[in-house]
Amino acid sequence: MNGYRYLAGIVTGSVSLLKGMRVTFANMVSRPHTVQWPRQTAPLPARFRGHIRMLADEETGFPRCFACGSCARICPSACITVQGRKPGDRKKKVAVRFLLDFTKCSLCGLCVESCPARALAFSRDYALAGYRDTEFRTMDLLEGLASPFQF
Amino acid sequence: MSAPPTYSLESTDNGNFLLNLGPQHPGTHGVLRVVLQMDGEYILAADPVLGYGHRMQEKIAENMTYLQALPYVCRMDYLGAMSYSLAWVCAVEKLCSFEVPERAVHVRVMACELNRIASHLLWWGAYLLDLGAFTPFLQAFADREQILDLLEYITGSRLTYCYFRFGGLAADVDDVFLRRVEDFVTGFRQRLPRYHDLVTGNVIFHHRSKDVGVILPFEAAGYGVTGPCLRGSGFAYDVRKCEPYSGYDRFEFAVPAEQEGDCLARYNVRMAEMEQSLAIIEQAVATIPDGPYRARVPRVIRPPAGEVAMAVETPRGELVIFMVSDGSTRPCRVKFRVPSFANLSIFARLARGQLLADALAILGSLDMVIPEVDR
Amino acid sequence: MSISPVTIVCYLLGISAVVGLNAVILVWLERKVAGHMHFRYGPMEVGPHGLLQTLADGIKLLGKQFLVPDAADRPLFLLAPVVSLVPIFVAMVPLPLGETLQAWELNIGLLLVVALGLLNTLGILLAGWGSNNKYALLGGSRAVAQILAYKIPLLLCILTIIMMAGSYSLRQIALAQKDGWYILYQPLLFIIYIVTITLETNRSPFDFSEAESELVAGFHIEYSAMGFSLFFLAEYSYMFIAAALASILFLGGWQGPFLPGPVWSLLKLYGIIFLLMWFRWTFPRLRIDQMLHLGWKILLPLALVNFLVTAGVLAL
Numbered sequence: 001m002n003g004y005r006y007l008a009g010i011v012t013g014s015v016s017l018l019k020g021m022r023v024t025f026a027n028m029v030s031r032p033h034t035v036q037w038p039r040q041t042a043p044l045p046a047r048f049r050g051h052i053r054m055l056a057d058e059e060t061g062f063p064r065c066f067a068c069g070s071c072a073r074i075c076p077s078a079c080i081t082v083q084g085r086k087p088g089d090r091k092k093k094v095a096v097r098f099l100l101d102f103t104k105c106s107l108c109g110l111c112v113e114s115c116p117a118r119a120l121a122f123s124r125d126y127a128l129a130g131y132r133d134t135e136f137r138t139m140d141l142l143e144g145l146a147s148p149f150q151f
Numbered sequence: 152m153s154a155p156p157t158y159s160l161e162s163t164d165n166g167n168f169l170l171n172l173g174p175q176h177p178g179t180h181g182v183l184r185v186v187l188q189m190d191g192e193y194i195l196a197a198d199p200v201l202g203y204g205h206r207m208q209e210k211i212a213e214n215m216t217y218l219q220a221l222p223y224v225c226r227m228d229y230l231g232a233m234s235y236s237l238a239w240v241c242a243v244e245k246l247c248s249f250e251v252p253e254r255a256v257h258v259r260v261m262a263c264e265l266n267r268i269a270s271h272l273l274w275w276g277a278y279l280l281d282l283g284a285f286t287p288f289l290q291a292f293a294d295r296e297q298i299l300d301l302l303e304y305i306t307g308s309r310l311t312y313c314y315f316r317f318g319g320l321a322a323d324v325d326d327v328f329l330r331r332v333e334d335f336v337t338g339f340r341q342r343l344p345r346y347h348d349l350v351t352g353n354v355i356f357h358h359r360s361k362d363v364g365v366i367l368p369f370e371a372a373g374y375g376v377t378g379p380c381l382r383g384s385g386f387a388y389d390v391r392k393c394e395p396y397s398g399y400d401r402f403e404f405a406v407p408a409e410q411e412g413d414c415l416a417r418y419n420v421r422m423a424e425m426e427q428s429l430a431i432i433e434q435a436v437a438t439i440p441d442g443p444y445r446a447r448v449p450r451v452i453r454p455p456a457g458e459v460a461m462a463v464e465t466p467r468g469e470l471v472i473f474m475v476s477d478g479s480t481r482p483c484r485v486k487f488r489v490p491s492f493a494n495l496s497i498f499a500r501l502a503r504g505q506l507l508a509d510a511l512a513i514l515g516s517l518d519m520v521i522p523e524v525d526r
Numbered sequence: 527m528s529i530s531p532v533t534i535v536c537y538l539l540g541i542s543a544v545v546g547l548n549a550v551i552l553v554w555l556e557r558k559v560a561g562h563m564h565f566r567y568g569p570m571e572v573g574p575h576g577l578l579q580t581l582a583d584g585i586k587l588l589g590k591q592f593l594v595p596d597a598a599d600r601p602l603f604l605l606a607p608v609v610s611l612v613p614i615f616v617a618m619v620p621l622p623l624g625e626t627l628q629a630w631e632l633n634i635g636l637l638l639v640v641a642l643g644l645l646n647t648l649g650i651l652l653a654g655w656g657s658n659n660k661y662a663l664l665g666g667s668r669a670v671a672q673i674l675a676y677k678i679p680l681l682l683c684i685l686t687i688i689m690m691a692g693s694y695s696l697r698q699i700a701l702a703q704k705d706g707w708y709i710l711y712q713p714l715l716f717i718i719y720i721v722t723i724t725l726e727t728n729r730s731p732f733d734f735s736e737a738e739s740e741l742v743a744g745f746h747i748e749y750s751a752m753g754f755s756l757f758f759l760a761e762y763s764y765m766f767i768a769a770a771l772a773s774i775l776f777l778g779g780w781q782g783p784f785l786p787g788p789v790w791s792l793l794k795l796y797g798i799i800f801l802l803m804w805f806r807w808t809f810p811r812l813r814i815d816q817m818l819h820l821g822w823k824i825l826l827p828l829a830l831v832n833f834l835v836t837a838g839v840l841a842l
Binding site: 010017020021023024025027028029030031032033034036 | 559561562563564565566567570804805807808809824
């Protein structure tokens with residue numbers, strides 16, 4: 001009886017090993033799932049949360065931000081600095097300084113949600129790399145946008 | 152308070168030696184350090200040393216408004232982040248008596264269960280990695296990746312979601328997402344037998360996990376072990392069933408439990424749980440109503456003074472958030488009772504007298520997330 | 527019998543080429559097999575389908591600093607990789623990879639190869655002891671426990687074959703299988719042999735002395751640069767030898783229809799190596815006591831019964 005169990009154990013054990021080997025072999029001949037970045041890229045979902053960026057007003061081309069500061073207040077990591085000024089002929093302020101300390105940002109997206117002007121959006125830029133951390137300590141989000149305060 | 156024990160890494164007199172397992176070791180899955188007193192390959196005593204990843208999560212939460220702390224709680228258990236944000240928002244909702252729309256409840260349950268499957272899949276792979284098999288890890292990743300894609304589709308993030316808000320969700324889900332979830336559920340059901348073929352039936356795996364690291368029922372209760380580890384020891388205790396929260400009482404599911412209390416029992420419980428999670432997701436997709444995804448809640452959360460305890464079943468066990476409010480915008484005191492910490496506490500007892508290889512198998516079967524232990 | 531120095535140099539060059547090329551190909555093959563079993567591609571960037579990846583890695587390793595820990599036993603530490611590698615050059619001498627492709631026909635070739643296979647464990651033990659590292663020491667002592675468990679079944683397998691072929695010469699053993707490979711007569715023995723060579727080459731599911739998840743890297747935890755690559759080279763060369771032996775003992779060596787002998791040799795040999803890789807990427811590791819159980823209570827009795835039955839049949 002014991003001898004029978006001994007042999008049966010060996011046989012069932014070997015069968016279970018063969019089953020496992022069948023799975024890995026099937027894996028081997030199936031198509032790999034890898035996306036060969038950077039030659040190929042995986043699609044980014046529409047809601048992808050990258051670092052934030054400033055949107056421009058469609059009419060004027062100025063930043064939409066009117067420097068209310070609610071994003072800076074809600075940010076858990078205090079990584080947003082915003083300053084605004086009133087152009088002489090307008091009622092609302094316009095941002096003159098909007099700095100993001102990306103080294104602290106945790107990409108939670110609370111600032112985008114809290115913005116009353118809908119001035120912030122997520123960028124789709126994920127391959128960020130730099131040579132020094134200062135490049136990301138003060139990311140100027142107003143760069144490339146027009147400003148009413150040209151000298 | 153007694154002084155912390157000091158360790159000398161020199162050999163002790165009687166031929167035993169101390170072995171530092173970690174804080175950098177592939178078997179500890181993070182910055183856990185275990186000081187082992189060894190006699191050859193046998194472990195005489197194990198002493199986990201914690202705190203390498205301590206981030207003062209509780210204190211941080213006390214210095215933040217309720218909303219600001221939300222991204223932080225996700226970072227405690229990065230594999231079950233959904234359950235953590237669920238616990239946080241539910242605690243605040245309970246404190247403020249907010250109502251949550253039906254649609255949001257369904258999406259929350261769906262997201263949490265998807266996250267639970269993803270967490271169990273990663274555990275499945277990592278456990279087998281501890282046992283020395285590499286292929287399961289990446290086989291599990293192939294399916295886990297699909298879940299992360301799904302969650303990224305609705306939340307925009309892959310691990311630390313920060314998707315739930317007080318009174319609902321950050322954004323609604325669309326039909327494309329629901330259809331993709333359905334596809335995933337059917338696809339994953341078909342692929343599950345391959346997991347069992349590769350590992351569950353494997354004779355080597357059986358030898359490595361059966362009768363190894365047995366947690367007796369009274370010990371499990373005494374050490375405060377929860378989650379699959381407790382259910383592996385014969386208690387069918389699941390917060391989702393015992394104190395239903397976030398609408399879990401609306402869904403039909405079983406609480407799998409095993410009697411043996413060994414690594415194999417914990418393994419079987421988790422495998423069965425994945426199937427139950429699939430069933431819950433299926434029901435949630437089938438019965439999701441139309442309607443608002445977010446209730447109207449005040450912009451500034453100022454809960455009435457009082458205290459609340461919210462228990463949630465994370466993939467690792469029972470998480471309790473205890474919160475005291477003094478009526479201001481910030482919590483006065485926050486306490487996280489995390490499952491990994493309690494589950495780790497029994498490790499010293501389980502590892503005693505075991506071989507080194509078994510100790511790592513036991514550590515793997517407890518499914519630890521070290522930042523959660525350290526908070 | 528005298529051999530000219532020129533011949534010896536030629537042998538050495540040829541064997542070095544085999545050792546080097548084999549390692550380059552096997553490392554690449556292993557990574558490819560592993561990759562595809564994991565739904566990945568494996569190396570793709572250096573050369574077509576990453577063929578030159580190993581070469582690039584080798585050059586990188588050459589350029590790295592070879593560190594000797596202060597606390598290490600310096601002579602032993604330096605000697606260990608050499609002890610692992612050198613026997614390979616000798617063990618390859620009697621291996622016939624073709625009708626005429628053999629460095630030196632030895633009438634005790636099989637014995638020589640098996641005996642030199644033992645030295646690998648010595649290298650591991652030296653490395654484990656000389657590193658003066660607890661993980662390394664555990665790895666080294668595991669290797670010794672392991673050798674006791676697999677060497678006897680392995681020798682019983684080989685004895686059975688010797689009995690059937692009536693010769694210790696690898697060439698004669700291969701030639702004795704002209705009419706039928708021994709795997710047809712001895713399928714069980716072949717399985718036992720494959721398991722023992724998995725043990726001999728320290729490969730998963732028996733990679734105790736390395737045991738990444740337990741001992742981090744085991745015996746070679748302290749080795750960097752060339753020391754590490756020598757161990758790597760030795761591991762893959764032992765695989766080559768073990769597989770070549772298996773193909774000669776059970777699959778008729780170089781003999782086969784249509785294709786030239788060396789091609790058949792390499793086909794069979796790499797087929798067996800693929801089998802070993804397949805094991806590695808499928809199974810979890812056994813525990814050390816379970817390996818001893820397997821060696822002493824399963825492999826040994828089976829090999830012994832097989833040996834006795836074969837002896838009985840041959841006597842009749």
